[in-house]
Amino acid sequence: MSPRIIAANLGVRLKSFYRERSAMFFTFAFPVILVLVFGTIFTKPEHLNFDLPVQDNSRSEASSRLLEALAAGDAFTVKPVPVAVDATQYAKEHKLNLLLVIPKNFEVLQKQRVVGPHAGVPVPLDYVYDPSSTAVETKIQLLHAIVAAANQKATGSPPAITLNAVSILSERYRFIEFFVPGIIAMAIMTSCLSSVLNMNAELLQKGILRKLATTPITRADWLASSIVYQLILAVVSTAAILLVSYFVFDVRLHIGIWLPLILVVEVVAFTGIGMLLTPFAREAESASAVANAFLFPMMFLSGTFFPVEMMPAFLQTFAKLLPLYYVNEALRSAMIFVDDAATLRSVGVTAAFAAVVFVAGTFRTRWDEST
Amino acid sequence: MPNTGPAIVVDKLCKYYGANKAVDNISFTVKSGEVFAFLGPNGAGKSTTAEVIETIRVPTSGTVTVLGMDVTKHKAKVVRRIGVLPQNFSSFDRITVRESLQYFARVFGCRADVDALMDLTDLRHKSGAPFNTLSGGLKQRLGIAIALVSDPEIVFLDEPTTGLDPHARHQIWDVLRGLKARGKTVFLTTHYMEEAELLADTVAIIASGRIVAMDSPAKLTEEHAEQTRLTLTSIDATAVGLIRSLGFSPIPKGNDSLSVPIKTPDDVRRILAEIERAGLALGGLDVRKPNLEEVFLKLTKTPAVSAQVRAA
Structure with missing residues (x-):
């Protein structure tokens, strides 16, 4: 060489x-x-934020609290959807992969859940979604997590299990x-x-x-x-x-x-x-x-x-x-x-x-x- | 070590590509200081033979010695004493003429006078031009300059003028004459008869992998070509008998032309004088000397080879 x-x-x-x-x-x-x-x-994945279109048919104090809970965690920015429209059609026309629908009787059902013959019956919330979207799974998981937290808070008892993160790295990556x-x-x-x-x-x-x-x-x-x-x-x-x-x-x-x-x-x-x-x-x-x-x-x-x-x-x-x-x-x-x-x-x-x-x-x- | 013997000795060389025999048991010797032209149609085996001598290919059988060294055993020593212009020479696209010469000088580890090489090949005005901007003729001249960078004893030029226009071809021939004047041994492969005739001391004609003739251009012509011919055009048909009466053998060509084999210029004078004396009309005349092309066509006259030669 x-x-x-x-x-x-x-x-x-x-x-x-x-x-x-x-x-x-x-x-x-x-x-x-x-x-x-x-x-x-x-x-900055910790600041992951999605738009969440919500059709609030209830327009009540209970639905306002729910909207506040959804917006509180930085995961979603709530975007109002007109109440007069059909939610599924609206999602199709506006190419929305997830749309949350709050029913008109949301507040009534919340009250009935506490006392009366329907006590303990969960209040249903519908969401319209596009299963072909790659991002929708993450949004649905986040939505479930927020609803679960709201449910847990509604019971008034402290969480049974909490998670503490311990990184194997000395710095945060x-x-x-x-x-x-x-x-x-x-x-x-x-x-x-x-x-x-x-x-x-x-x-x-x-x-x-x-x-x-x-x-x-x-x-x-x-x-x-x-x-x-x-x-x-x-x-x-x-x-x-x-x-x-x-x-x-x-x-x-x-x-x-x-x-x-x-x-x-x-x-x-x-x-x-x-x-x-x-x-x-x-x-x-x-x-x-x-x-x-x-x-x-x-x-x-x-x-x-x-x-x-x-x-x-x-x-x-x-x-x-x-x-x-x-x-x-x-x-x-x-x-x-x-x-x-x-x-x-x-x-x-x-x-x-x-x-x-x-x-x-x-x-x-x-x-x-x-x- | 300076070589006192022949520059190249090829002995019973055979080269096969699979079952295809490219070179078929050829032998020849190239003397030091001569220009040796290897002449043949495309696919005759001339480039393969040259590449075996240049150490690029390995012979199937036979031996090749360059400056006394067997090319299969002493490749490293042989390449330092030869310069090669390969067929369809190309170099690094974005490297200039001067840089290309400097690169090959460094590769050979020699102190080449790059300016002198550019002067020899008339490239000084293009010293800063990248290779991919050069014309075909300039590229070939750079290839020759690169082949000379290590001041080799033998220069191999594989079809140096193929594809060039007549002007560029003549410029390359000037460079080759310069090499000859400097006493270099030149191994030239070509399918241009004129090139071989003008430049070569010895010509070997190869066809279908075999050498069919080898000698100086003059001797090859003398030995293998037809006689000099006088062609008379627009001449009266009665001239045939007249010329025959002088002892010649005229051959009618077309309706009003004759071809007459002659030996000396005096024969031309005698025939013209007789035509004038007889008062016959003469449209024109042409005296054609035999040339290497005629020899080549005659010696390589197989249907396939002739077609290739015509195409070339």
Whole structure:
């Protein structure tokens, strides 16, 4: 392996990358945009607030108390619905996924519930909902929780059971803190796989590799320069993600010695996979298809966007076969939980995988028949 | 170590792609300092042969030595002493002419005079232009400059003028003449007869993976081509008997043309004088010397090969 040749290759690649503005934009800006979008959505989940249309047919003191209870917890902003309209039709016409209907005799029923022949009979409240809506389940759960609290309060007795939260983390973390390490892992994986496959396919298609085969460049020089190049991109991309996360969302993650080590093993692993897949992607068009076939399952099944625990058991088992899962685990263990033992385990699995694909990738890299 | 023997020795070289025989038991020697043209129609096996010599491909059987070194055993040493312009040469799109030359100089670990290389290939005015902005001719000239970056003893040029316009082709030929003047051994593969005839010291004609003839262009023409021909157009039919009476064998071509094989310029004078003396009308005349193209067409005259040659 020649440092002179590696430096020459690196120079050409970095110049090409710098001059290809669209590649530069998508390599660095895409993960940053993801952080901005998801960060904006999930930064403050404790202040989750939904509009709740309510048709108050009772217009009584009892219904006013109920509306106050609904609005009190910050979960809902009550929006009045005209009493004269049909609630179901109104929900359809206005594309409402949940509409609460307070009956006209709500106050009377409340009083009858306390004394008389109907004592103890619960007061019914109807809600009209759209089962095809993805958000409605959460809103219904919140509504049930508020009604249950109101019921419990109406009994006048203190709650039988209460919950106290004890976090395993020393600091309070939001979703964005868990999301950022996943985005770092995903950005590096995407850059390594796509870049190696596309670059090799382009060089092969144009015959540049055939020219390089008549120079003193060896396979090891070529692989090493690819890895160093990807490592530089990984460092810049990670720095951009962390800086945007910090300045926009005040995300504070632990940045220690593990982070550069994880970046190195991830770059080697995914550059190796890229080299291994190169023979299947001999043209630019097939390179994108091959890259996507590997990127998408890993992106969505490795716990980058949502926890692996949410998936069915067989997919959880599959996820644990994917290298990105261990990179995600390593980054979160190192940057959030600050758990050296867990980080070491995940880094160890990733490093072993990286060593295997690197060696295999080296043997699979051919630009002439004599190598 | 300087080489005192032949630059290239190919001995009983065979190359198969699966069951397809691309190169079929060919042998030849390229002398140091000569321009060796490998001539053949598309698919004849010339690029495959060149790529085996350039260390890109591995021979199925036979041996190839470059500067005394077996190419299959000493690839690393061989590539340092040769320069290659591959077929359909391409380079990094966004890297400029100067940067490309500097890159390959660093790869070879040599102190190349980049400006001198750009002057040799007339690229100085394009030194800051990225590769993807160059015309076909400029790209080929850059490819040649890159092939020369390590000051190689042998330069391989695989179809350097294919697809270029006549002006760009002549510019490449000027560069090749410059290489020849500097004493470089040049291995040129081409399907342009004129190119080989103008530039080569030795021409090998390959067809269907076999060498069918090899010699200097002049000797190949002398040995394989027809005689010089005098063509007379718009001439009276009675001229046939007249010319025959002088000892020539005229061949009628069309209604009013004759083709007469001749040997010397004096033959032309004799025939014209006799036509004038007889008072026969003559529309025009043309004297055509035999050339390499004729030799090539004759030696590669199988239906498939002829079709390829016409297409080329």
